[in-house]
Structures are given as structure tokens and as C-alpha cells.
Amino acid sequence: MFDHYYTDEMDAVNAKFEAQKIAFAPLSFQAAKALRNLGILELVSKSRKKGITVKEIADKLNLSEYGVSVLMEMGLGMSIFKLKESTTEDLIYTLSKVGFFLLADDMTRVNMDFSEDVCYQGADDLEKSIRTGKPEGLKHFGNWTTVYEGLSQTSDQFKKSWFGFDHFYSDLAFPEALPIVFEKPVKRLFDIGGNTAKWAIQCCKFKSDVQVSIIDLPGQTAVAKENAKKAGFENRIDTISCNVLDSETKFPEGANAVWMSQFLDCFSLHQITKILTKIYPAVNSETDIYVLEPIWDKQRFEAASYSLQATSLYFTCIANGNSKMYRYKELKDAVEAGGFHLEEAHHNLGINSYSLLRFRKK
Numbered sequence: 636m637f638d639h640y641y642t643d644e645m646d647a648v649n650a651k652f653e654a655q656k657i658a659f660a661p662l663s664f665q666a667a668k669a670l671r672n673l674g675i676l677e678l679v680s681k682s683r684k685k686g687i688t689v690k691e692i693a694d695k696l697n698l699s700e701y702g703v704s705v706l707m708e709m710g711l712g713m714s715i716f717k718l719k720e721s722t723t724e725d726l727i728y729t730l731s732k733v734g735f736f737l738l739a740d741d742m743t744r745v746n747m748d749f750s751e752d753v754c755y756q757g758a759d760d761l762e763k764s765i766r767t768g769k770p771e772g773l774k775h776f777g778n779w780t781t782v783y784e785g786l787s788q789t790s791d792q793f794k795k796s797w798f799g800f801d802h803f804y805s806d807l808a809f810p811e812a813l814p815i816v817f818e819k820p821v822k823r824l825f826d827i828g829g830n831t832a833k834w835a836i837q838c839c840k841f842k843s844d845v846q847v848s849i850i851d852l853p854g855q856t857a858v859a860k861e862n863a864k865k866a867g868f869e870n871r872i873d874t875i876s877c878n879v880l881d882s883e884t885k886f887p888e889g890a891n892a893v894w895m896s897q898f899l900d901c902f903s904l905h906q907i908t909k910i911l912t913k914i915y916p917a918v919n920s921e922t923d924i925y926v927l928e929p930i931w932d933k934q935r936f937e938a939a940s941y942s943l944q945a946t947s948l949y950f951t952c953i954a955n956g957n958s959k960m961y962r963y964k965e966l967k968d969a970v971e972a973g974g975f976h977l978e979e980a981h982h983n984l985g986i987n988s989y990s991l992l993r994f995r996k997k
């Protein structure tokens with residue numbers, strides 16, 4: 636945990652400023668997005684140390700000086716721009732470090748697109764979601780109980796930002812997870828929540844004799860099957876369509892390893908234990924159960940913890956109404972309550988500090 640989670644050292648002047656940032660957060664978010672999407676950040680970046688005026692930006696981008704001025708002034712307040720000392724009447728803007736990250740940092744881009752295309756409208760229903768325990772914001776996209784039921788039917792823009800977000804985070808941890816999982820011989824691996832088959836395909840490329848079964852909802856297994864075929868692995872990757880929460884769902888037997896990446900965060904702690912209780916009879920004492928998750932109290936950087944804390948709210952108002960990004964102990968305890976015990980934990984996988992946890996039957 637970061638030290639300042641325990642202390643309150645900020646002076647009142649700065650604390651009041653922080654409170655205003657929250658009070659105006661919807662507007663500042665939209666301003667930053669407009670600065671990025673209208674090409675203003677890029678133009679200011681290209682002006683380098685020389686800097687650029689509102690008039691120059693307005694002329695180059697064919698926008699009104701009024702429109703550019705309100706965005707630039709808010710950007711100055713948000714520390715996206717810095718002013719250059721000048722003798723002229725006009726303010727001369729340069730790009731700050733914050734502006735650089737908004738323009739060029741992948742994590743910031745992926746988070747902003749996800750906030751805009753997946754979360755923004757539904758965030759207005761957050762309070763209601765907390766009261767009802769349902770993802771009240773999901774109705775903006777379709778009439779589903781969870782986002783996973785409708786994922787394959789959402790708009791291209793929604794899918795682009797949802798998958799961009801999902802893949803950005805887990806993809807970076809996969810290369811470091813592969814040698815750990817395949818340290819021991821794995822002939823058959825079950826990938827629960829295997830989604831687009833990204834992990835399954837990487838397993839097949841990494842190990843020439845592994846067979847992977849993807850277990851997921853029907854909309855996702857159809858896409859996974861297609862992707863496995865395109866990658867030339869249709870004989871080594873099969874799919875099993877099911878809802879893991881249905882009472883009739885039984886997990887197949889015969890896996891040396893069970894893999895769940897960014898999967899358990901789709902469920903409440905109670906449901907996590909229930910899923911593990913279902914896996915229990917399908918595995919033996921030699922089967923390794925792998926859980927790959929970004930855990931907010933295991934992050935090296937505050938920006939990463941903050942991203943995860945914010946992602947939890949997406950689960951509340953859009954995804955399902957009852958899950959979140961977990962703390963290490965609560966996640967470990969929920970899995971262990973299903974009849975397993977933790978064998979090893981690797982933290983800090985990939986640049987986003989994923990945790991890879993290996994469990995076995997008690």
C-alpha cells in the first residue's frame with residue numbers, strides 16, 4: 636500500500652483544489668478528449684519549445700478562436716499546457732509532461748477510450764447501481780443482465796474500446812506468464828473465460844504439443860473458434876460454450892492446468908468461491924489452477940492502482956453490478972474457500988504489475 640493511503644498530509648489549499656478537480660471531472664475529461672481528438676495536443680506538441688498561440692491553432696485546425704481558447708484555458712488549469720514567457724499580448728502555450736502522456740501514452744489512451752465509449756453514459760447510473768446491485772448503465776447499450784451476454788452484439792466503437800482495454804492489460808503479462816505455466820509439462824489446459832483465444836493461441840505457439848479448451852459464453856466462443864482457425868490451430872484449440880454460473884454447468888475433467896486470466900474479477904467474491912467449488916471435482920491434486928489478475932494493492936505505481944480502482948466502477952455500473960478489481964487477500968481467500976490453497980504467487984508481471992497465483996487442491 637502507498638504511504639499516503641494511511642496519512643493525510645495535504646494542506647488545505649491543495650486539498651480544496653483536488654476537490655474542484657473532482658467537482659468538474661466530467662467537463663475536464665471531455666475537454667482533454669476534445670484537445671486530443673481535435674488534434675490540438677498534437678499541434679502544440681509539434682510547436683515544441685517555440686510554443687503556439689490560440690489564433691495559430693484556430694487557423695491551422697479551422698476552428699473558432701473562442702472554441703480553442705476555452706479548451707486551452709481549461710488545459711492550462713489541468714496542467715496539460717505550460718505558458719511560455721513572452722512580450723506579446725497573446726499567450727503562448729507549450730505541451731507539459733501531463734499533456735505528453737495524454738497524447739502519447741498507450742495506457743492513458745486505452746483508459747480514455749474505455750471511459751468514453753464504454754463507461755461515460757452509464758456512469759450517470761452509478762449511484763443507482765450501488766443501490767440496486769445491478770449494472771444500471773448497461774441499458775444504454777442493450778437489454779442484457781451482464782455486459783458479457785451482449786459483448787459480441789455491441790457497436791464496433793464499443794467493442795474496439797472494450798477489447799483495446801482488455802487486451803492492453805492482459806497481453807502485456809502473457810509473455811512473462813507463459814514460461815511459468817509451461818515450466819511443468821502441460822498437455823491439456825482449460826482457459827476459462829478465454830474470450831478471443833489470445834492466450835490459447837500464444838500457448839500453442841509457445842508449446843508445440845499443448846491442447847487448449849476455451850470455456851466461455853457462446854458469443855465469445857464463436858469468435859474464439861474463428862480466431863483459432865485463422866491462426867492455424869483449429870486442431871489444438873477447441874471451445875466449450877457455457878455459463879459457468881448455471882447450476883447445470885459441469886467442468887470437464889482431464890486438464891493439467893486451469894487458466895483464468897482477468898476472469899475472476901467478473902464475479903463477486905461469493906461467486907468466485909462457487910466457481911472454484913465447481914472446478915474442484917473436475918481436477919486432481921496435481922492440477923495447477925492459475926489465476927492472473929491485476930490487483931490494486933500489489934501495484935508499484937499509483938497511476939496503476941488508480942486505474943484499477945476506477946475499473947471497479949465499470950464493473951458496478953456497466954459489467955455486472957457485483958464484481959470489482961480485488962485486493963490480494965480477499966481474492967486469495969475466495970479461491971481458497973473453494974477448496975484450494977495457494978502454492979505460489981508471482982507479482983509484477985508485465986509493465987502493469989499483474990499477479991499470477993498458482994493454487995492446488997487442499
Ligand SMILES: C[S@@+](CC[C@H](N)C(=O)[O-])C[C@H]1O[C@@H](n2cnc3c(N)ncnc32)[C@H](O)[C@@H]1O
Binds near residue numbers: 805830831879895
Ligand atoms: C475480461 S474478459 C477476460 C478475457 C481474457 N481471459 C483476458 O485475459 O484478456 C472475461 C471473460 O470471461 C467471460 N465470462 C464472463 N462471465 C462468464 C460466465 N458467466 N460464464 C462464462 N464465461 C464468462 C467473458 O465472456 C469474457 O470472455
